[in-house]
Amino acid sequence: MSAPAPQPAPSASTRRVSARVGGIAESATLAVDAKAKALKAAGRPVIGFGAGEPDFPTPDYVVEAAVAAARNPANHRYSPAGGLPALKEAIAAKTLRDSGYEISPADVLVTNGGKQAVYQAFATLLDPGDEALLPGPYWTTYPEAIRLAGGVPVEVIAGVDQGYKVTVEQLEAARTPRTKVLLFCSPSNPTGAVYTPEETAEIGRWALEHGVWVVTDEIYEHLTYDGAVATPMLSAVPELADTTVVLNGVAKTYAMTGWRVGWLVGPSDVVKAATNLQSHLTSNVANVSQQAAVAALTGDLSAVAAMREAFDRRRRTMVSMLGEIDGVVIPAPQGAFYAYPAVHGLLGRTFRGVTPTTSAELAALLLDQAEVAVVPGEAFGPSGYLRLSYALGDADLAEGVGRIQALLAEG
Structure with missing residues (x-):
């Protein structure tokens, strides 16, 4: 039986989505965060390290200014x-x-x-x-x-x-x-x-x-x-x-x-x-x-000073815990609220019957087996890395990294 004839590429008049927009990759960080939230809504105890946003509320004085602005017809x-x-x-x-x-x-x-x-x-x-x-x-x-x-x-x-x-x-x-x-x-x-x-x-x-x-x-x-x-x-x-x-x-x-x-x-x-x-x-x-x-x-910068103190504490906890995992190299981040461990030493090892060869596969394993959501390095460049945000509560952070430690200790 002969192979089917190749189909011609769609012409500009038949293409449903423009090549320019169709070629855009979905935001990997937002995709990971959305998946983690969906799994939590479904009842799974997922801890998400994907979102790049502080877990603190907006300062009260900022919110009050917005309330006053909403009442002013000039802002309508x-x-x-x-x-x-x-x-x-x-x-x-x-x-x-x-x-x-x-x-x-x-x-x-x-x-x-x-x-x-x-x-x-x-x-x-x-x-x-x-x-x-x-x-x-x-x-x-x-x-x-x-x-x-x-x-x-x-x-x-x-x-x-x-x-x-x-x-x-x-x-x-x-x-x-x-x-x-x-x-x-x-x-x-x-x-x-x-x-x-x-x-x-x-x-x-x-x-x-x-x-x-x-x-x-x-x-x-x-x-x-x-x-x-x-x-x-x-x-x-x-x-x-x-x-x-x-x-x-x-x-x-x-x-x-x-x-x-x-x-x-x-x-x-x-x-x-x-x-x-x-x-x-x-x-x-x-x-x-x-x-x-x-x-x-x-206003002043007192709100960011309080957040920075909490982020610093969480940063030190995350770096210490990730550094205990065999195969992980984790330089201490000096800014923002992300850790970016190199995980080349984990690739090719087997964990619960799964042998990840890329950081994307490792991230999928962590979500499936440890119920922890991280963003793989492929979203930011080469494979072989993970991004974990430490802009989440201290207890969740320790629990989430602890789950990673436990799973990766089995390999």
């Missing part, structure tokens, strides 16, 4: 697409306070969360075929946003032996005539790595020398430990101001992930173009959320 209407003037002024003041340099409120674009800021930064800077250097391990959204903008993500991977931090030599080796942008994220999601002030300055000077734009994601700036310092790129190399876009938001610092307020700061022409895009894409961020963000940014 459209507002400027680029953001409320009061919030843009608060972001400028916060930048001077926390990062040490002045910006104009006119050079701020308020976005629907940090993800929209990421997307619009790349959409504004990249033309089709432009390359964006992407140090890895990287947050799962970065390469998809680059591709959506028509750009080409070029991975530059730093392994556990480098503390997950790329070098200028690696960046230079990856640079081509098509290189337009470097993505820089410190403190890092997913690894928790924090570049030193000297490392940040060296990378910034390299970008300046070669005319490479920098998109710097500083959303974890206040979450550092063990004396690590998160150095703003423009504090390290002020001369980059005309070719740098800074991304930030209130989500991590103030436990406001659900309020959806982020922003980008950059040169006037870039911000104007990104604002034009947003005027067609979403228009303004919800006014109530913007007013809540004003309250957050104009």
